[in-house]
Amino acid sequence: MAHILIIDDDAALCRTLARIVTRMGHTVNSTHTLKDGLAQGGAEPPDIVLLDVHLPDANGIEAMNQVHHLPSKPEIIIFTGAGDPDGAELAIKGGAWDYIEKSSSVKAMTLPLMRALEYRSEKCAKIPVFLDRRRIVGNSxxxxxxxxxxxxxxxxxxxxxxxxxxxxxxxxxxxxxxxxxxxxxxxxxxxxxxxxxxxxxxxxxxxxxxxxxxxxxxxxxxxxxxxxxxxxxxxxxxxxxxxxxxxxxxxxxxxxxxxxxxxxxxxxxxxxxxxxxxxxxxxxxxxxxxxxxxxxxxxxxxxxxPLRERARDIRDLAIYFADTICDKTGQAAKRFAEDFFDGLQSYAWPGNVRELLHAMEHALSVAGLEHTIFIRHLPSPIRVYLARQGLKANCNNDRTPIHGCINKPISKVREAAIAEAEKGYLQTLLTAVNGDVQEACRISGLSRSRLYHLMKTYGLQRSN
CATH class of the missing domain: 3.40.50.300 (P-loop containing nucleotide triphosphate hydrolases)
Incomplete structure (x- = not known):
């Protein structure tokens, strides 16, 4: 018997799905917001989560990462009121088991659930395999x-x-x-x-x-x-x-x-x-x-x-790189200033893990015999970026003093900084390529669907 969690603000649909799940012989809970769903999922770990796209407090596709973080690491089936091919691609690439329209027949909605439960059962029955990760760091x-x-x-x-x-x-x-x-x-x-x-x-x-x-x-x-x-x-x-x-x-x-x-x-x-x-x-x-x-x-x-989508791994990666560099150069292990990792997590990392490695090499080289690594030891482009973000929209759009940011969680500051950086980059890129989406994809490394999604998110047009 498995446990299913439904996160959907449509109470009638929740009742219908709950009856289907119960008839299948499984237990079920339903909530109407992402916040309540995450709390319920933590208290009673689900095997499968049926997740709505349009929730009162979140976009289901964008929230998949949080749902995956539940202790049981459930399989996710996305439900949507209106099918969107780009949304389906983002959901599947994000790790969803399936992407289903709510208007589908009961059979069409039940079959993916049955298959996901079958997969879950076989997956949990497997003997854990030891994986030699070597230099792969991160547990996001x-x-x-x-x-x-x-x-x-x-x-x-x-x-x-x-x-x-x-x-x-x-x-x-x-x-x-x-x-x-x-x-x-x-x-x-x-x-x-x-x-x-x-x-x-x-x-x-x-x-x-x-x-x-x-x-x-x-x-x-x-x-x-x-x-x-x-x-x-x-x-x-x-x-x-x-x-x-x-x-x-x-x-x-x-x-x-x-x-x-x-x-x-x-x-x-x-x-x-x-x-x-x-x-x-x-x-x-x-x-x-x-x-x-x-x-x-x-x-x-x-x-x-990309590294910006696995921010929780940045601290572990930075420490790993620092320890590796110190071992190679014969330096004593370094300490880190309290705000050092906050700074790293606020940066967008367009060069990803490779750029982080080079940044740590630079920081340790500049620090020399100093025992503690500070933000000032990072390469100038990163420090300039962090300084500019500290003065920008997150604190100034509402004309509040910069020290007002102290009352905001670092995650919110980081999200705003990354969003602004992405929007500015895409605006410049689309202008440079005269709206040529194929060329923009080639330069940015984005898929066509991801580029369109970001353009829609930031209200950008091909003619920008």
Whole structure:
């Protein structure tokens, strides 16, 4: 018997759903606001949460992260009065089990619940798997969900596509899949597709025979063969030349190829993990990426969240980086000023985890022999950003003195700062690209649906 929590402000619908759940033999509670739902979920942990999109005190899709944080880490089914394709995409990418219109039939509403309960039952019955995380730091709900997918990927041998903005740690997650898989004792071969010289790309990937071309003074084993028995990681696969994509698709399907200048096929038993910060669906639509190759590489997708969406991990990451740098340089462990982590969490981190690492390297370098790390030790661009945000709308829109911010939770200050930074960035970006959404997606690393969602949120137009 499972426990279901309904969070919906439609009392009649709550009663209908409660009757359905009860007839299925499960217990149920219902609340009409997110605040009450979170309190109820903490007191009586649910297995499944049926979550409305439009609540009096929250947007259900945006609140999914809070629901995922409940102790039972429930599965979430989103209910909406009016279906929205972009909303459905955001819900599924956010970890929802399903996205259902309230006008659906009882059967259509019940079936996803039954499937989610079945999945939940099998998931809870599994023996916990130890996962070697190596340098992956963070325990936020979004990171936990990504690590669950790493465990799934490591247990099998399917192709994996890792997506996410620049600096989110895609190679780190690819390596985690490899070291936790049955291929861990063999090579993990990294191919940076963005750095492949076009005239030598086939030779680098597939190898060549002596004399195959001018300068080929000896035979060379290609990277694909070097990954035999191990993992081939194609970083930034969106940069793979279009004329090579067809060739690589065949290699991926047959695991056989001919080195340049050879008449003999050789085989390679590699497992493919690919990564990109680009919207491959948009590239397919634009004719710059093969759809059949995309279908092949994304058997399992791990979408890494940007650092601004996992703020609770920033403190742990900063301490980890500081300790690692001190160990490497022989420095004594550092202390941190009380407001240091508040400052880090107030910054938007457009460069994500990689930028945080560089910021900590800078801070420790500037601090030198000092025992305590202060905000003043951070790089100037970050300090300028924090200073400007301290003087901006959050305290001044209502013309209150800046010290009035002391009475506001840091989370509210952070949310306002991030929202303002995102809005300003998108305004500038859309102006720079003359409203070209595809180009804006390419530069920002956002998916088309996410960009439209943010434009709608901030009231921006393509002509801005």
């Amino acid at each position: 709900s979004k990171m936990t969900a990504c690590l669950d997918l790493v465990a799934q990927a490591a247990a099998g041998d399917t192709n994996v596509l890792i997506t996410g903005e620049t600096g989110t740690g895609k190679e780190l997650f690819a390596d985690a899949i490899h070291i936790n898989s049955k291929r861990a004792d063999n090579n993990f071969v990294v191919v940076d597709c963005a750095a492949l010289p076009h005239e030598l790309v086939e030779s680098i990937l597939f190898g060549h025979e002596k004399g195959a071309f001018t300068g080929a003074e000896q035979s060379r084993t290609g990277l694909v063969k070097q990954a035999d028995g191990g993992t081939l990681f194609l970083d930034e696969i969106g940069e793979l030349p279009l004329d090579l994509q067809k060739t690589f698709l065949r290699v991926l399907e047959e695991h056989c190829f001919r080195p340049v200048g050879s008449q003999k096929q050789i085989s390679s038993d590699f497992r493919l993990v690919a990564a990109t910060n680009r919207d491959l669906d948009a590239m397919v639509a634009a004719g710059t990426f093969r759809q059949d190759l995309l279908f092949r590489i994304r058997t399992l997708v791990i979408d890494l969240p």
